[in-house]
Structure formats: structure tokens, C-alpha cells
Amino acid sequence: MAKIFEIEPVFCDExxxxxxxxxxxxxxxxxxANHLCACGCGKKSPTALTPVWKGEWTLTNNxxxxxxxxxxxxxxxxxxxxxxxxITDNKIEWx
Numbered sequence: 001m002a003k004i005f006e007i008e009p010v011f012c013d014e015x016x017x018x019x020x021x022x023x024x025x026x027x028x029x030x031x032x033a034n035h036l037c038a039c040g041c042g043k044k045s046p047t048a049l050t051p052v053w054k055g056e057w058t059l060t061n062n063x064x065x066x067x068x069x070x071x072x073x074x075x076x077x078x079x080x081x082x083x084x085x086x087i088t089d090n091k092i093e094w095x
Contacts, residue, residue, distance in 0.1 A: 004038045005092050009066040019044060024066065024087065026059065033059060037074040038092045039083035045072055065089040 007024045015025045015034045021042075024035040026049075033047040047068065050056040060067045067088050074083035086093040 002040050007035060007087060007090055007092060009090065037083050038085055039074060041074065043074055045074060047072065071095060
């Protein structure tokens, strides 16, 4: 698989076990998001969503365009640090 440059947010009650590439699954009920790494390696990228004051990831939704902060990274695999990016308005911004 190849790098992706856009992701589709899908709001759900529960995160499915099998994830599809290019989809950011979000459950507000559990304050959690998950997606397959945008580099195409197929690794899951679980993300706990918490308020800013806890220093973890935050998600904003602006009319269906989501932004996730801080950056996301995948440090497992053949190359340590082979994926590092932001999600801004459904776009993948590679670092």
C-alpha cells in the first residue's frame, strides 16, 4: 500500500475490529479514535481522545472536517520513525 493524503472520518458507537484504509473511526462515547497508519503499512494507530489539559490528543470537527492534534506517528516496523503526520481538515500533512 502507498501513503495516503486524505482520510474520511466515520463516527460510530464502537470501533470495528477490522479497519479499512483511509478511514478514521471515531467513537465519542469512548473518547477514542483508530485508523490504519497513513503510510500504508497496515498497522493500527489507536488514539485516546482527551481534553487539552491532559496533554493527550484532541479532535475537532468542523462541519465534517476533522483535525487531530498533536501529530501521529508510527515508530514500529523496519524503519523506526517511518510515519509522522498531522490530520488537519481530513488531510494528511506529512512531517
